[in-house]
Structure formats: C-alpha cells, structure tokens
Amino acid sequence: MTQPAALTIDQTDSALVFAFSGHLDAGGIAGVWETACRRIKKTEGPALAIDLSGITYFDTAGAAFIAHLDRMAQGRNWEKTDITGLDPDSFSLLERIREKHSEPVQDTAPSGGALRTFVENKGRFLDDFLYDARTFIAFLGEIFWAFVSSLLHPGRIRWGETLRVAERAGANALPIVALISFIVGLVMAFQSAIPMKMFGAEIYVANLIGLAMVRELGPLMTAIVLAGRSASAFAAEIGTMKINEEIDALTVMGLEPVRFLILPRVIASTLMTPLLTIFAILVGILGGAVVVLSLGHPFVAYYNQVVGFVSWEDFVGGIIKCFVFGILIAATGCIRGYQTSQGPSAVGDAATRAVVSSIILIAVFDGIFSILYYALGV
Amino acid sequence: MEDLSFDIRKGEIFVILGGSGCGKSTVLKHMIGLLPPISGRVLINEQDMVTATGKSRIRLLRQIGVAFQNSALFGSMTVLENITLPLKEYTLLPEDAVNTIARAKLGLVDLAGKGHLIPGELSGGMKKRAAIARAIALDPAIVFLDEPSAGLDPLTSAEIDLLIMDLARTLGITFVIVTHELESIFTIADTVIMLEKDTKGIIARGNPKDLKADPANAYAYQFFNRKPKRDKKP
Structure with missing residues (x-):
C-alpha cells in the first residue's frame, strides 16, 4: 500500500532544504508535488538541497519528481542541487532519469499569445482549405481523364462493379428518397394551401409544388439524401481499403485505383442521381396531390395545372443539375476515403467529412446553377 | 493447456x-x-x-504492466497521452507531474521528444517502445x-x-x-x-x-x- 510522502521544508542562508520521507512513487508524491514546486518558484535561492534519507520507497515516478525539482532549481540559475540520502541503486535510477529525460520539446503545442494563436489557426484553416480545393480539383481531373480514356476503351470499365454500386446507391435508396420527397411535397402543399385559400387560389398549389419539385427540391433533396447515404459509404469503403493497404496492393499490381475503384462509383452515382430525382419529383408531386385532393379539387385539375405550368426547360434544367450533383457526391466520397489517415476514428472522420463536404458542394453548385439559369433566362 | x-x-x-x-x-x-x-x-x-x-x-x-503484440496504443491519443492515461486514472498527481513522469518514461525507452506524435506516425519499433513505456507507467x-x-x-x-x-x-x-x-x-x-x-x-x-x-x-x-x-x- 502506498504511503504518502511527507515533505519538510527548511530555508537556510545557503539553501532551500527539502527533506522527504515515506514513499516517493506515483501515489506517494501526489500530495507534495505542488508544494515543493511552488516553494521553489517563490524562493530566490541560492541553492536547493534535497534530503532523501527518510524515504522508504523510490521508483521512476519519484526519480522524475526529484529530477524535475533539480531542473527547476537549475532553470533559476541556482547552484548545483545537493541530493543526499539515496542508496546507490536509487541514485543510479535518478541519474538514469536525469540523463534520459528530455524537457517537453514538442510534447505539447507551443504556447503563444491569443492573437498569435488566432492568426495561426485562421492561416492554417486557409492553408488547409486551399490544399483541399487543389486536391479536389486535381482528383476531379484524374477522374475525368480516367473517364475519357475508359470511353475510348469501354471494356476497361468494371461494369459489374458499376452495376453493384448502382444497385446499392440507387435502387436501395428508393424508399428513403420516396419518403422524404412525399413528405416534402405534402408539407409544402399544406403550408402554402392555407394562405392561398384566403385568396381562393388553392388550386395554384399545384403550380407551386410542380415548379419547386422539378427545379429545386427534387434534385436538392435527392442529392442531400445521397450525400448522407452514398458519399459516406464510399468514403468508409475506400478508407477501410486504404487502412488495410488494399489500395497500395492495387497500385503495386499496376491497377490504377482511380479506374479500378473510383470510376465505377462515379459512373453509378452520376447515372443514378437523375433517375432517383425523377422518382423524387413524381413522388413529391403526388404528396402535394394528396393535400389538393383533400381540399376538394379533382386529381385531373391538379394534373393539368402541373403539366400546364411546368415546362420541359424546367425539367431539363433540374435534371442537368443532378448529373453534376451525382459527380460531386461520388467524387467527394471517394476523395475523402482516399484521404483517410491512420487510427480508429479515421474511417468515421472520413465518412463525416464526405457528408459535410458533399452537402456544402451541393449547396454551392445549386446556387451557381440558379444564377446561371437566371442569366440564361431558363 | x-x-x-x-x-x-x-x-x-x-x-x-x-x-x-x-x-x-x-x-x-x-x-x-x-x-x-x-x-x-x-x-x-x-x-x-x-x-x-x-x-x-x-x-x-x-x-502488472502489459505490452501487447500489436502494441495496442490508443490511436486517437498522442504517445504522451497514452502514457499519462494510467497515471491520471490511478493517481491524484497534478497535470504537470503526470506529464513529467510520462516524459521520464519516454526517456527511459529512448522516445524522448516523441510524445506529441500519434501512434500512426511511429515506426514498428517505436510503437513497441511506446507500448513498453505505457506498461511501465505505474512502475509495476x-x-x-x-x-x-x-x-x-x-x-x-x-x-x-x-x-x-x-x-x-x-x-x-x-x-x-x-x-x-x-x-x-x-x-x-x-x-x-x-x-x-x-x-x-x-x-x-x-x-x-x-x-x-x-x-x-x-x-x-x-x-x-x-x-x-x-x-x-x-
């Protein structure tokens, strides 16, 4: 059982004298560490004397403590510390600790002023952001190049893998896309019907739902669902492969990881996103129809309003966005997986980053498309 | 057996x-x-x-202290944090004391100054040393x-x-x-x-x-x- 160490302090003209007794181990020194350190900080010197004749146990923790006190004293330019009362074995342990011990060096982050830390953090963030953007663009370029070269040699595309990914990322996502779209259509119709009814214009809910689902909400909601579902899955898959050195294995076998792993995912995602979006649009419009029917309007009136108001340009404009969203989702998922580092949380981090980055990129590109369509008069 | x-x-x-x-x-x-x-x-x-x-x-x-075959260092912590963990759990030592003792252990296994690294950044031999440093953290x-x-x-x-x-x-x-x-x-x-x-x-x-x-x-x-x-x- 650990016996707490006891400390007696005496200040003479020639030295600050610490006399320890009891166990000088990790358990024993807890009660005397701060007292001893504080006293050295408050004392002007000129030397430290440590009497260890009263101790009954001494291990590396005790040796680290004594070495620490000695370094504190030396750091204040005191005279050489006089350490007495140690048996030869314990003294050689102390010497060993002193000899091998290094001061913090880089064990802890360098401390600086708050302003400096703030500037450093912002600078690091900007540097990381620029590096990330450069890497992403370079990666997109690689994918594009792999895609073009695969178009010239379609047999090199792993169609089996592409279909498998398409099934998982596309077909298997139908229920969640249907649920989200139906609820969005229903809620939007319900919320807009209340004020429109005040003006006797509730049939125009059909116009609102049709246009919103086709141009914006269908593509956007589908893309966000896929970002949460597929981008994270791609990042986790590729991240795990990277940690298991499977990507290195592919590379040393002469198989390009971009063509072998990433291209099937990008092709599948690019083709599945528009298909899922068309499905989402139809289900969303159906959700709106439920509300309009409940207000007493026939389905044919709702149908005619939607078809008469939504143009082919709106539809094509919405679908073009989906192709871009599909590429962004797959590329972001894959690149985040590719960037997976080491450690137990690495794959989880990669998946999280994939989802966050995908959603940010989807939002940014949706904004760009809105401006572009406005400028083009679509 | x-x-x-x-x-x-x-x-x-x-x-x-x-x-x-x-x-x-x-x-x-x-x-x-x-x-x-x-x-x-x-x-x-x-x-x-x-x-x-x-x-x-x-x-x-x-x-007792144990160093496992694959080192089993906690990958989300730095090497220093791996060693301070048992000290923090089992003693009432103040933070700087814990860090000082942990650095002394790192010195004993010739990893002085490497405490800020995460295990993923260490070589195989360094991981073994770090695992031994953690095993001796409480002077078993x-x-x-x-x-x-x-x-x-x-x-x-x-x-x-x-x-x-x-x-x-x-x-x-x-x-x-x-x-x-x-x-x-x-x-x-x-x-x-x-x-x-x-x-x-x-x-x-x-x-x-x-x-x-x-x-x-x-x-x-x-x-x-x-x-x-x-x-x-x-």
Whole structure:
C-alpha cells in the first residue's frame, strides 16, 4: 500500500532544504508535488538541497519528481542541487532519469499569445482549405481523364462493379428518397394551401409544388439524401481499403485505383442521381396531390395545372443539375476515403467529412446553377 | 493447456515459448487476468488473479504492466497521452507531474521528444517502445510482453532486447515474455518454459543455453537448434 510522502521544508542562508520521507512513487508524491514546486518558484535561492534519507520507497515516478525539482532549481540559475540520502541503486535510477529525460520539446503545442494563436489557426484553416480545393480539383481531373480514356476503351470499365454500386446507391435508396420527397411535397402543399385559400387560389398549389419539385427540391433533396447515404459509404469503403493497404496492393499490381475503384462509383452515382430525382419529383408531386385532393379539387385539375405550368426547360434544367450533383457526391466520397489517415476514428472522420463536404458542394453548385439559369433566362 | 505449474522469481526475465498454436498467448491471457482458466490459480505476490474482484483486482492489476503484440496504443491519443492515461486514472498527481513522469518514461525507452506524435506516425519499433513505456507507467513489479520482437527487423529487435534487459536491471522489473524469437531468447532470458501442443503442458524448462546443449529433451533440443523432425540426427 502506498504511503504518502511527507515533505519538510527548511530555508537556510545557503539553501532551500527539502527533506522527504515515506514513499516517493506515483501515489506517494501526489500530495507534495505542488508544494515543493511552488516553494521553489517563490524562493530566490541560492541553492536547493534535497534530503532523501527518510524515504522508504523510490521508483521512476519519484526519480522524475526529484529530477524535475533539480531542473527547476537549475532553470533559476541556482547552484548545483545537493541530493543526499539515496542508496546507490536509487541514485543510479535518478541519474538514469536525469540523463534520459528530455524537457517537453514538442510534447505539447507551443504556447503563444491569443492573437498569435488566432492568426495561426485562421492561416492554417486557409492553408488547409486551399490544399483541399487543389486536391479536389486535381482528383476531379484524374477522374475525368480516367473517364475519357475508359470511353475510348469501354471494356476497361468494371461494369459489374458499376452495376453493384448502382444497385446499392440507387435502387436501395428508393424508399428513403420516396419518403422524404412525399413528405416534402405534402408539407409544402399544406403550408402554402392555407394562405392561398384566403385568396381562393388553392388550386395554384399545384403550380407551386410542380415548379419547386422539378427545379429545386427534387434534385436538392435527392442529392442531400445521397450525400448522407452514398458519399459516406464510399468514403468508409475506400478508407477501410486504404487502412488495410488494399489500395497500395492495387497500385503495386499496376491497377490504377482511380479506374479500378473510383470510376465505377462515379459512373453509378452520376447515372443514378437523375433517375432517383425523377422518382423524387413524381413522388413529391403526388404528396402535394394528396393535400389538393383533400381540399376538394379533382386529381385531373391538379394534373393539368402541373403539366400546364411546368415546362420541359424546367425539367431539363433540374435534371442537368443532378448529373453534376451525382459527380460531386461520388467524387467527394471517394476523395475523402482516399484521404483517410491512420487510427480508429479515421474511417468515421472520413465518412463525416464526405457528408459535410458533399452537402456544402451541393449547396454551392445549386446556387451557381440558379444564377446561371437566371442569366440564361431558363 | 492442462497441468501447468511454474514459478517466476522476482527480477528475472522469464520467457514462455513454444511452437505456433501451443497456447503461449492463452497462458499469458490467464496470467494478466484477461481469460480466467477453467481451474487453477494465478498468484501474483501470493494474491490470486483469478478470484480477485473489485478493489483487490485493481490493486493486482496495478502491479502488472502489459505490452501487447500489436502494441495496442490508443490511436486517437498522442504517445504522451497514452502514457499519462494510467497515471491520471490511478493517481491524484497534478497535470504537470503526470506529464513529467510520462516524459521520464519516454526517456527511459529512448522516445524522448516523441510524445506529441500519434501512434500512426511511429515506426514498428517505436510503437513497441511506446507500448513498453505505457506498461511501465505505474512502475509495476511485473511487465508482460507478448511477442515484443514480432514484425521487427533484426536490428530493431536487438534494440528492444537491450531495452528489456536495461529496464530489468535499472528498475528491477520482472519481465514475462511470450515469444519464439530464438535470438532474443538466448540474449535476454534467464529462464524459459517451453509449451507443447501435444503434451498440453510444459515440455522443458530452464536456461535456454542449457536446453540447447541438452539432447535428452528431443523436442526442446530440436526447437533450440532449429532442427526439424525429419532430421534424424540429434
């Protein structure tokens, strides 16, 4: 059982004298560490004397403590510390600790002023952001190049893998896309019907739902669902492969990881996103129809309003966005997986980053498309 | 394993060896309390690890340190944090004291100044050293090492051997090591016990150099002299 160490302090003209007794181990020194350190900080010197004749146990923790006190004293330019009362074995342990011990060096982050830390953090963030953007663009370029070269040699595309990914990322996502779209259509119709009814214009809910689902909400909601579902899955898959050195294995076998792993995912995602979006649009419009029917309007009136108001340009404009969203989702998922580092949380981090980055990129590109369509008069 | 009984003297480097699948790691798991044996006792300083529960088990566990085969460092923490973890959990030391002691341990395993790295940034040999530093964080009486040289190049493996001998001499720690690296065994072991799958127990015990020179125990002789069974000559 650990016996707490006891400390007696005496200040003479020639030295600050610490006399320890009891166990000088990790358990024993807890009660005397701060007292001893504080006293050295408050004392002007000129030397430290440590009497260890009263101790009954001494291990590396005790040796680290004594070495620490000695370094504190030396750091204040005191005279050489006089350490007495140690048996030869314990003294050689102390010497060993002193000899091998290094001061913090880089064990802890360098401390600086708050302003400096703030500037450093912002600078690091900007540097990381620029590096990330450069890497992403370079990666997109690689994918594009792999895609073009695969178009010239379609047999090199792993169609089996592409279909498998398409099934998982596309077909298997139908229920969640249907649920989200139906609820969005229903809620939007319900919320807009209340004020429109005040003006006797509730049939125009059909116009609102049709246009919103086709141009914006269908593509956007589908893309966000896929970002949460597929981008994270791609990042986790590729991240795990990277940690298991499977990507290195592919590379040393002469198989390009971009063509072998990433291209099937990008092709599948690019083709599945528009298909899922068309499905989402139809289900969303159906959700709106439920509300309009409940207000007493026939389905044919709702149908005619939607078809008469939504143009082919709106539809094509919405679908073009989906192709871009599909590429962004797959590329972001894959690149985040590719960037997976080491450690137990690495794959989880990669998946999280994939989802966050995908959603940010989807939002940014949706904004760009809105401006572009406005400028083009679509 | 059946009918397994052995004593380990304080301060010795004790090696458990045997062929693949003979149960070395299982015996180690029994000794460190990870796997209770079907019957029997594991006494550490006269206290039974198998039946110990609650605080008495914690007291026993504080007397031992373990470095696993794959180092088992916590990947989300820095090396320094890996070593400070047991100190923070088991002592009331202030933060700077914990860090100072942990750095002293890093110095002892020649990893001074590497505390800020995460385990993923360390080489295989450095990971082994860091795992040993964590194992000795609380100055245990006994340190168990599972395959400390596995996957290391001969030079790094020899450095780990030197480190073990150095720590045993300097700190008076008893080392219990599971390995089948013959070079290491001849260098560091005071005593070995050799386990064998067929006999389900100890087939030889003693000093490795003596066992190597003694043809009376055929299996141990073949093992230490790297002579496969098809070699008829003793």
